[in-house]
Amino acid sequence: MNIPLSKIINEWIPDNSKVIDFGCGDGSLLKELIDTKKVKGYGVEIDHKKIQECIEKGVSVIQQDIDAGIQEFESSNFDISIMASSIQCLKNPHLALRRMLKLSNQCVVTLPNLGYWRCRMDLVSGKMPVTPNLPSSWYETENVHLCTINDFEKLCSDEGFVIYKKLFLNPKRQQSILASRSPNLFASEGVYLLGRK
Numbered sequence: 001m002n003i004p005l006s007k008i009i010n011e012w013i014p015d016n017s018k019v020i021d022f023g024c025g026d027g028s029l030l031k032e033l034i035d036t037k038k039v040k041g042y043g044v045e046i047d048h049k050k051i052q053e054c055i056e057k058g059v060s061v062i063q064q065d066i067d068a069g070i071q072e073f074e075s076s077n078f079d080i081s082i083m084a085s086s087i088q089c090l091k092n093p094h095l096a097l098r099r100m101l102k103l104s105n106q107c108v109v110t111l112p113n114l115g116y117w118r119c120r121m122d123l124v125s126g127k128m129p130v131t132p133n134l135p136s137s138w139y140e141t142e143n144v145h146l147c148t149i150n151d152f153e154k155l156c157s158d159e160g161f162v163i164y165k166k167l168f169l170n171p172k173r174q175q176s177i178l179a180s181r182s183p184n185l186f187a188s189e190g191v192y193l194l195g196r197k
Contacts, residue, residue: 005173005191006032009082009108012165012193013037017079020044020104022066022096023086027054034059067091078104085110085133089142094155097194101161106195115148115184118171132171133188149184156194165193 006029013019015037021030024043027050033039043061045051054061067090081104087093088111100107112133113119119129128138136142147155149168156163168179168187178186 005084005110005169005189008167008191009033009084009110010036012108013039013080015039018077019080019082020076020078021082021084022100023083023089024050024054024059024061026050027057027059027061029082029084030054030059031057066096076103079106080104081107083107083109085112087111088146089144091144093145094159097155097159097161101194101196106164106193109192109194111147111152111190111192112143113149113184113187113190114146115150116188117185118188120185131188149187149190152190152192156192160197162195162197163192164195167191 009029010033013033017039019033019039019041021041022044024030024045027043030041030043034041041059043054043059044064044066045054045061046063046065051061051063081100083096083100087096087109090096097107116131118131119134122129130137134143153163167175168183169189169191170176170179170186171188173189176186183190
């Protein structure tokens with residue numbers, strides 16, 4: 001079954017919650033959550049063009065480099081924070097996750113899986129992977145810390161994060177038996193709902 005990523009995230013967000021979306025892009029996800037879940041939503045983005053698109057959608061957005069620190073939000077008591085397809089672009093993803101779970105009870109994280117079999121084949125053939133989840137060439141990419149599903153789950157274990165929910169998707173953003181049974185090899189993307197112990 002083909003499930004848009006926004007639909008998965010939407011289902012994990014409680015109605016009327018206070019949400020912050022780090023790396024919110026053009027604000028489409030937040031706009032959807034505001035319209036369908038009546039959330040009080042805020043976005044954090046660094047790209048000027050995307051910030052303008054957020055403003056045009058009526059989404060509250062702050063210009064901020066996530067790597068520079070997100071401590072200023074810690075007194076805001078968010079119910080949930082989101083980082084969709086952005087964590088691999090950060091210099092210190094583990095620190096960002098710690099901070100996200102200080103300022104919110106739970107966080108949703110999505111990430112491309114470098115362990116996906118097509119990525120492995122590209123690496124074996126001597127080139128950096130280019131897939132639907134990793135669409136840029138190595139010299140154009142914003143990705144700094146790519147990881148596998150196993151790497152990410154080990155990080156969660158090492159940091160003491162609780163994985164409440166997880167879904168594994170193929171390149172068409174569909175759930176499949178192969179991706180569910182052997183996600184490190186057959187999932188091109190992981191979607192997680194995390195919390196603290």
